[in-house]
Amino acid sequence: KFSDRLNKVASFIPRGTFFADIGSDHAYLPCSICLQDITAQAIVGEVNEGPLQRARETVSDNHLTDRIDVRLGDGLDILQPGEVNAVVIAGMGGSLIQSILEKGRLRLKGVSRIVAQPNNDERNVRSWFSSNGYVITNEVIVEENGFLYEIITGDKQAEGQTLSERQQLFGPRLLEHKSNLFRKKWERELMKRRRIIDQMQRAKAPDVSKIAIFEKESLWIKEVLE
Ligand code: SAM
Secondary structure, X not given: OOOHHHHHHHOOOOOOOEEEEEOOOOOHHHHHHHHHOOOOEEEEEEOOHHHHHHHHHHHXXXXXXXXXXXXXXXXXXXXXXXXXXXXXXXXXXXHHHHHHHHHXXXXXXXXXXXXXXXXXXXXXXXXXXXXXXXXXXXXXXXXXXXXXXXXXXXXXXXXXXXXXXXXXXXXXXXXXXXXHHHHHHHHHHHHHHHHHHHHHXXXXXXXXXXXXXXXXXXXXXXXXXX
């Protein structure tokens, strides 16, 4: 069975899109999209040889070599400006996604949509979106193998979007609905912060400013879950 997480990511790529999947590993996502939509085309980027080989194999096993181009390289370096309309970056830490976007900023010319699925530090992605004219048009949480993943879609729009610190942490669209998975995620995050605060307080020289940040966030979480 294909991954629920990647299926959901795929649902944010409109039919007929020419998109890039950066850090694709097996290339399951672009192959699944191109098998379902004969008008879709993709460029796959991988920085590591092993995953690159796996991507090439999946693409050729599925007879998609004419529509999926697999390239070796770091982040967005593999793209020429204007080549694709959308970019997917899934299954990495939020700060790595942010740094890939920042480093490749000038290669995003013509990219009207970015779909990001950070495994953590989601706020780094949101903060990059809001500083670079991408408005968050959709956010969802999916559960797979006991993990909760956020999928964040940003669309380039002239007016842009400013986000408060809370919106960056929780997600402006996720805050509008507060789904069951959203509650589950933030109940877990609250427990995590309680544990961390507890550990930090027992340290020989507690870092009071760090503790204060976790306490402030814990308060926000409690308010949001009310
Ligand atoms: N995107 C797939 C998914 O969501 O299932 C695979 C995620 S996998 C955990 C992360 C992949 O990103 C690895 O194959 C790794 O080689 C690749 N990667 C990490 N840093 C990268 C970078 N700077 N540029 C391109 N690929 C990168």
